[in-house]
Amino acid sequence: MSKKIKSWVxxxxxxxxxxxxxxxxxxxxxxxxxxxxxxxxxxxLRRRHFxxxxxxxxxxxxxxxxxxxxxxxxxxxxxGLVPQRFADIENGVARYFxxxxxDAEHTAMEMTKWFNTNYHYIVPELRxxxxxxxxxSKIERExxxxxxxxxxxxxxxxxxxxxxxxxxxxxxxDGDAISLYAEILPAYRALFEALGSLDERxxxxxxxxxxxxDRAQELSLLIRDAYLSLCRASENLDIYVVTYFDHxxxxxxxxxxxxxxxxxxxxxxxxxxxxxxxxxxxxxxVLVAGVIDGRNVWIxxxxxxxxxxxxxxxxxxRENIVVSTSxxxxxxxxxxxxxxxxxxxxKSWLAFGxxxxxxxxxxxxxxxxxxxxxxxxxxxxxxxxxxxxADRKSSNRVxxxxxxxRMKQIDAAKQKRIPYSERISVQHEKFGYPPLCTTTIGxxxxxxxxxxxxxxxxxxxxxxxxxxxxxxxxxxxxxEIQEEIGLEVLVHGEFERNDMVEYFGEQLEGVAFSExxxxxxxxxxxxxxxxxxxxxxxxxxxxxFWSAYAATLTEKPMKGMLTGPVTILNWSFVRDxxxxxxxxxxxxxxxxxxxxxxxxxxxxxxxVDEAAFKEGYPLRREAxxxxxxxxxxxxxxxxxxxxxxxxxxxxxxxxxxxxxxxxIEAMDADVISIETARSGNTLLKVFKEHGYEKEVGPxxxxxxxxxxxxxxxxxxxxxxxxxxxxxxxxxxxxxxxLKTRRWEEVKPSLKNxxxxxxxxxxxx
Numbered sequence: 011m012s013k014k015i016k017s018w019v020x021x022x023x024x025x026x027x028x029x030x031x032x033x034x035x036x037x038x039x040x041x042x043x044x045x046x047x048x049x050x051x052x053x054x055l056r057r058r059h060f061x062x063x064x065x066x067x068x069x070x071x072x073x074x075x076x077x078x079x080x081x082x083x084x085x086x087x088x089x090g091l092v093p094q095r096f097a098d099i100e101n102g103v104a105r106y107f108x109x110x111x112x113d114a115e116h117t118a119m120e121m122t123k124w125f126n127t128n129y130h131y132i133v134p135e136l137r138x139x140x141x142x143x144x145x146x147s148k149i150e151r152e153x154x155x156x157x158x159x160x161x162x163x164x165x166x167x168x169x170x171x172x173x174x175x176x177x178x179x180x181x182x183x184d185g186d187a188i189s190l191y192a193e194i195l196p197a198y199r200a201l202f203e204a205l206g207s208l209d210e211r212x213x214x215x216x217x218x219x220x221x222x223x224d225r226a227q228e229l230s231l232l233i234r235d236a237y238l239s240l241c242r243a244s245e246n247l248d249i250y251v252v253t254y255f256d257h258x259x260x261x262x263x264x265x266x267x268x269x270x271x272x273x274x275x276x277x278x279x280x281x282x283x284x285x286x287x288x289x290x291x292x293x294x295x296v297l298v299a300g301v302i303d304g305r306n307v308w309i310x311x312x313x314x315x316x317x318x319x320x321x322x323x324x325x326x327x328r329e330n331i332v333v334s335t336s337x338x339x340x341x342x343x344x345x346x347x348x349x350x351x352x353x354x355x356x357k358s359w360l361a362f363g364x365x366x367x368x369x370x371x372x373x374x375x376x377x378x379x380x381x382x383x384x385x386x387x388x389x390x391x392x393x394x395x396x397x398x399x400a401d402r403k404s405s406n407r408v409x410x411x412x413x414x415x416r417m418k419q420i421d422a423a424k425q426k427r428i429p430y431s432e433r434i435s436v437q438h439e440k441f442g443y444p445p446l447c448t449t450t451i452g453x454x455x456x457x458x459x460x461x462x463x464x465x466x467x468x469x470x471x472x473x474x475x476x477x478x479x480x481x482x483x484x485x486x487x488x489x490e491i492q493e494e495i496g497l498e499v500l501v502h503g504e505f506e507r508n509d510m511v512e513y514f515g516e517q518l519e520g521v522a523f524s525e526x527x528x529x530x531x532x533x534x535x536x537x538x539x540x541x542x543x544x545x546x547x548x549x550x551x552x553x554x555f556w557s558a559y560a561a562t563l564t565e566k567p568m569k570g571m572l573t574g575p576v577t578i579l580n581w582s583f584v585r586d587x588x589x590x591x592x593x594x595x596x597x598x599x600x601x602x603x604x605x606x607x608x609x610x611x612x613x614x615x616x617x618v619d620e621a622a623f624k625e626g627y628p629l630r631r632e633a634x635x636x637x638x639x640x641x642x643x644x645x646x647x648x649x650x651x652x653x654x655x656x657x658x659x660x661x662x663x664x665x666x667x668x669x670x671x672x673x674i675e676a677m678d679a680d681v682i683s684i685e686t687a688r689s690g691n692t693l694l695k696v697f698k699e700h701g702y703e704k705e706v707g708p709x710x711x712x713x714x715x716x717x718x719x720x721x722x723x724x725x726x727x728x729x730x731x732x733x734x735x736x737x738x739x740x741x742x743x744x745x746x747x748l749k750t751r752r753w754e755e756v757k758p759s760l761k762n763x764x765x766x767x768x769x770x771x772x773x774x
Contacts, residue, residue: 013162014329017068017374020215020252020274020304021075021166021338022059023363025530027345031055032534035078039111039716045103052078056152060159066367067375070164070213073152075338079110079533082176083119083132085168089197090143093119093135093180110533112715120178121532121714123625123663125219125255127305127341128539128581130532134177136187142197146204153208162213165205169218169251170198170236171229176220191232198236199243206244213248215274216240219337221253221261222280223629230264237268250274250298254337256629257282262290272296277318278303278336287325297326300336302370307342307527307541307583308402309361310369312376312395319377333374339363342583343527343538355405356522356543358398369395408587410519410545413596420595423602423647426678430704433654434680440614440655441567445737445774446728446767449499449707451661451683452571452617453507453747454488455756460505481506482559489563491757496764499567499615502560504749508538510573510619511581515540517552518600521582532714535750540582542593548600551607558611569659570613573621575601575644580622591640598647605649609656617659618649620677624662624670638673645677657681659707663746667693671700683707685745694734706735709745710766711759716751718758724766737774742767 025031034051037043056076063071077084086092087106096116099105104113110132112118120133149165156163174194177187187194205212220226221233241249251265252274259282265273272295275283290297299322301315322331345364349357361369372392375383384392402408427433463484467477488503507513515521521540528536553570561568575598584593601618608616623641628634649658660679667674667684674682686693686708694708710727711719731740742763748756 013069015069015162015213015332016378017333017370018070018164018215018298019063019068019072019339019367019370020217020254020300020335021072021340022063023338023340023342023344023530024055024059024076025528025534025536026051026055027058027364028348028526029528029536031078032536035534039107048078052076053155056155057159060156060161062364063367064159064161066364067371068367069162069332071156071161072166072215073156073163074149075166075340076152079107080130080132081166081168082134082173083110084148085173086132086134088145088148089194089201090145091134091136091140091197112712112717114717117717118712118715124176125223126625126627126629127255128529128531128537128622128625129340131176134173134187135180136174136177136190136194137179137181138190138193140193142194142200144197144200144204146201146208149205150208164213164215164250165208166215166217167201167205169216169220170195170240171232172218172220175223175225175229188229188232191236195236195239199239202240202243202247202249206246210246211248212244212246214250216249216251217254218251218261219254221251221258222256222276224631226258226260230260233261234264234267237265237270241269248272250296252298254279254300254304256280257285259283259286262286266290266293266295270295272298272330272332274298274300274334276300276336277322279305284321287322291326291330294327294330296330296332297322298332298334300334302333302335302366302373304335304337304339304366305341306586307360307362308586309359309395309398310366310373311399312369312373312392315373316376319373323377328378331377333370333377335366335370339366340530342366343524343529346524348526349524351525353522355401355407356541358394359402359543360541362527403587408544408585410547413520413545413547416547416599417592417595420599420647423599423650424643425650426646427650427652427658428654430678430680434705436654437657437680441657443498443567444771446740446742446771447499448497448742448764448767449569450492450497450501450743450760451709451745451747452501452504452569452619453510453749454501454503454505455751455753456505456749457753460484464506464508481556485556485560486563489560492760493564493566495757495760496768497566497760499569500560500564501569501571502556504571504747506556510621510747511540511578512538514552514573514578515542515582517550518546518548518597520544520546520596537581540578542579542582542584544585546593546596546600548603552604554604554607554611557608557613561613567615568613570605570608570616572601572604572608572616572618572648574618574623574660575648576626576641577620577622579644580626591636594640594644595647598644601648602651605656606651609651609653614655615657615659616652617661618645618679619661620645621661621663623677624667627670638670642673642676645679649679659683661746667696671696671702675700675702675704679704681705681707681741683709683741683743683745685709694731698734703739705739705741707741707743710742710763711744713744713746713748713751716755718755719762721762721766721769724763725769728766728770732770737771
């Protein structure tokens with residue numbers, strides 16, 4: 011490629027700045043529109059994203075970073091590695107979404123977190139002997155669109171070692187797909203050969219975030235072998251291997267021995283990458299310097315970033331540096347331009363995706379051409395950046411004397427409750443629930459009617475009294491449905507909540523919210539993370555009114571539903587001017603007060619969800635003890651106020667628990683529910699092998715799929731669970747909350763779950 015590339019974005023978000031892709035996909039899934047309308051919206055979004063980057067002056071723009079569901083799933087299609095169990099679906103579109111979501115005849119492929127982010131990916135299912143068939147038609151379309159838009163395209167590909175490390179080998183007991191390297195590398199080589207036909211010269215960004223994990227050491231020989239091979243696939247390719255989320259020291263040592271064009275490093279979350287500068291400089295390779303934070307929403311300190319680039323330029327020729335984001339902008343909202351209600355001062359401290367393009371452009375021009383190269387508009391943005399950073403540092407809105415005083419006493423709350431063996435017997439006597447006790451994770455369908463009532467109240471179209479009565483109606487109906495189905499521990503349904511984190515964030519001091527700051531979690535599912543800008547506190551009870559009302563409607567136990575401090579932290583955009591641990595402790599104190607209010611009101615089963623506990627783990631083992639310490643202490647702070655007859659539940663989303671089972675046990679929750687429906691009883695075996703003694707609720711059916719599981723299917727799943735743990739230790743529940751599902755799916759699924767449980771109980 012003849013043009014000197016000075017800047018690029020690792021990847022861009024795709025759901026649409028006003029969630030256009032989400033809406034059209036869900037209409038298609040409901041069979042309200044043909045797939046051609048999905049394609050049209052997707053094409054419009056891609057062109058808009060190209061234009062944003064072109065207008066900002068970004069030199070190279072990604073293609074193939076756009077996906078209708080997930081990039082790992084797209085790689086399965088590109089490589090032609092579709093699992094045999096989906097081969098009977100002839101229609102390619104139907105097959106793609108069946109793999110992602112399941113259908114009446116097929117369970118969906120497993121889904122889990124993308125490294126330590128809140129994005130979920132579809133886990134490829136691989137086995138030895140699979141035939142590959144390369145299909146780059148998607149890439150060809152998007153490459154042609156980019157060329158037609160007048161931009162310089164670079165093709166984004168998930169690299170072979172990240173693909174394998176995040177896949178599951180279904181014909182092997184340990185599931186480690188790295189053992190299939192020799193079979194998968196030829197597929198990648200064929201793919202790179204095909205990419206060489208796109209143009210006279212093709213820039214390829216190969217994403218290898220696995221190189222920022224501890225696995226990089228064991229993969230070192232494969233890293234060198236893979237990129238020696240891929241560089242020989244076509245003479246037309248400029249291959250850049252891009253890493254993010256931490257340092258990549260081991261991998262870079264191997265990559266520098268190959269003919270790749272350059273390497274991308276994250277200098278925001280991988281501080282130790284500066285140790286690699288001399289060796290990269292000696293190699294003559296290009297460094298893609300990830301200096302604009304792609305994972306948080308605070309404005310960059312452009313002067314500080316410029317100083318960092320100048321430091322890099324002391325070791326690497328300036329002409330061999332590309333200024334970039336630290337990772338894909340998939341992890342931040344689109345743009346601030348729709349934020350009309352956000353406090354002006356706080357808004358000035360923020361940069362969403364489009365605003366980060368401006369930061370990247372200004373920084374690149376300052377670094378390569380100097381301040382005199384900035385036009386009037388860019389110069390004004392540069393001045394505003396300096397002013398906003400200074401204002402944030404000096405603002406009195408950030409610190410609270412009351413929170414500061416309470417934090418001085420925090421150590422007294424960092425303690426466990428009385429021993430589990432003593433309190434669980436008290437709880438069994440109090441509640442009298444049977445083995446294989448049936449319950450749900452918390453939320454029930456957020457119907458259009460529910461969302462309309464919340465929206466009307468928020469817009470001021472209805473008053474508080476009318477809103478309260480309508481919400482009580484939804485709760486009453488939900489409790490009646492649960493009673494009719496025969497569930498044994500009930501929930502109120504969470505109809506008043508827009509999101510499990512946003513709802514709490516809106517009621518905490520020190521937290522701001524955007525109107526349109528949506529971020530993709532998986533597929534069409536989006537979340538709007540809180541923005542924690544200052545000290546956190548709870549002015550008044552947040553859930554007590556609704557839980558207390560629901561408890562009056564039944565004689566059965568009613569769970570109080572809270573989101574845990576670690577999850578609120580990990581699913582928020584967190585202030586970067588103090589340690590994350592301090593912010594987490596502040597949140598924990600707020601949740602502690604809520605737990606105490608609930609138990610005093612007679613709500614004696616309280617679920618403190620820690621769905622995001624695992625995803626906050628640093629990718630490197632060396633950094634994990636510090637995280638585990640404050641995460642555990644935060645959970646203890648939140649729950650140690652519970653009396654012995656108050657049963658504390660928690661819930662964790664898709665995670666590999668093997669390496670954190672000691673920490674899960676140390677959390678000291680009485681009951682933990684986990685998502686296992688897509689992985690059989692594999693995850694549960696970890697609990698048995700560890701000798702885990704507390705109670706566990708493994709999900710017996712997958713709520714992320716619209717399919718309704720039959721009684722026989724759920725009974726089989728329960729019996730698989732009983733092969734691992736005894737009935738007295740097991741709870742029976744779906745694997746996550748039901749808010750995204752429809753009542754016509756939820757009711758029969760839960761009825762089948764209860765019937766299956768009764769069958770199993772009768773046979774015990």
